Amino acid sequence: MAEGLTLDEVRIAKGGAELLHVSAHVPPGEVLTIMGPSGVGKSTLLAFVMGDLRAPFTATGRAALDGRDLAGLPPEARHVGLLYQDPLLFPHFDVAANLAFGLPRGGTRAERRAAVEAALARIGLEGYGPRDPATLSGGQAARVALMRVLLSRPRALLLDEPFGKLDAELRARMRKLVFDAARAAGVPVLLVTHDAADAAAAGGAAVRLG
Numbered sequence: 001m002a003e004g005l006t007l008d009e010v011r012i013a014k015g016g017a018e019l020l021h022v023s024a025h026v027p028p029g030e031v032l033t034i035m036g037p038s039g040v041g042k043s044t045l046l047a048f049v050m051g052d053l054r055a056p057f058t059a060t061g062r063a064a065l066d067g068r069d070l071a072g073l074p075p076e077a078r079h080v081g082l083l084y085q086d087p088l089l090f091p092h093f094d095v096a097a098n099l100a101f102g103l104p105r106g107g108t109r110a111e112r113r114a115a116v117e118a119a120l121a122r123i124g125l126e127g128y129g130p131r132d133p134a135t136l137s138g139g140q141a142a143r144v145a146l147m148r149v150l151l152s153r154p155r156a157l158l159l160d161e162p163f164g165k166l167d168a169e170l171r172a173r174m175r176k177l178v179f180d181a182a183r184a185a186g187v188p189v190l191l192v193t194h195d196a197a198d199a200a201a202a203g204g205a206a207v208r209l210g
């Protein structure tokens with residue numbers, strides 16, 4: 001059984017015409033960077049792994065996590081975390097509740113509150129728990145969204161230009177946070193980026209589509 005995330009002869013077509021063809025393996029804790037021109041199908045490939053591919057796209061081939069075929073598993077049973085460039089926070093929840101949503105079920109109220117406080121500290125947003133997400137800057141919201149995904153303890157992590165809205169310093173901090181967390185938890189990461197510095201920081205292999 002191959003530990004990690006495997007893409008085996010994945011072919012994605014749009015309206016019957018092949019868009020991309022890729023085979024790759026991402027060992028636990030490592031990052032595979034996916035680069036390629038706009039429109040080549042990078043985000044669509046991530047949707048396939050999530051189990052969220054929609055018409056007009058079709059796919060053949062296999063995505064497997066720790067040797068287990070993901071086909072047939074609904075998205076919520078895949079335990080694959082996805083982070084976009086645009087942080088999608090729940091607008092009717094405050095920042096703390098957005099983070100708490102990522103936490104696995106269980107634990108006491110006090111434990112959950114402590115976990116949220118620790119998470120806020122890790123992203124440099126101490127005291128931001130009661131804030132309305134609409135009052136956050138783009139970079140602050142991006143950090144909350146990233147931390148919410150990490151708290152959900154995904155078994156694989158898909159990042160779609162996740163650092164695009166951050167300034168250089170924050171970008172470096174967030175890269176370190178996410179790559180260190182993935183390494184520590186043994187989580188394979190697919191990183192879609194146009195930024196060669198992201199790829200260099202990720203340190204793993206890279207594939208170029210198109």
Ligand SMILES: Nc1ncnc2c1ncn2[C@@H]1O[C@H](COP(=O)(O)OP(=O)(O)OP(=O)(O)O)[C@@H](O)[C@H]1O
Pocket residue numbers: 014036037038039040041042043044045055056
């Ligand atoms: N719902 C849709 N219906 C039809 N075509 C779509 C749909 N969504 C995306 N496309 C097209 O499918 C192709 C692949 O899109 P995708 O978003 O996967 O590309 P990408 O490589 O991630 O691009 P970018 O780097 O610009 O984000 C593009 O040509 C896009 O215009």
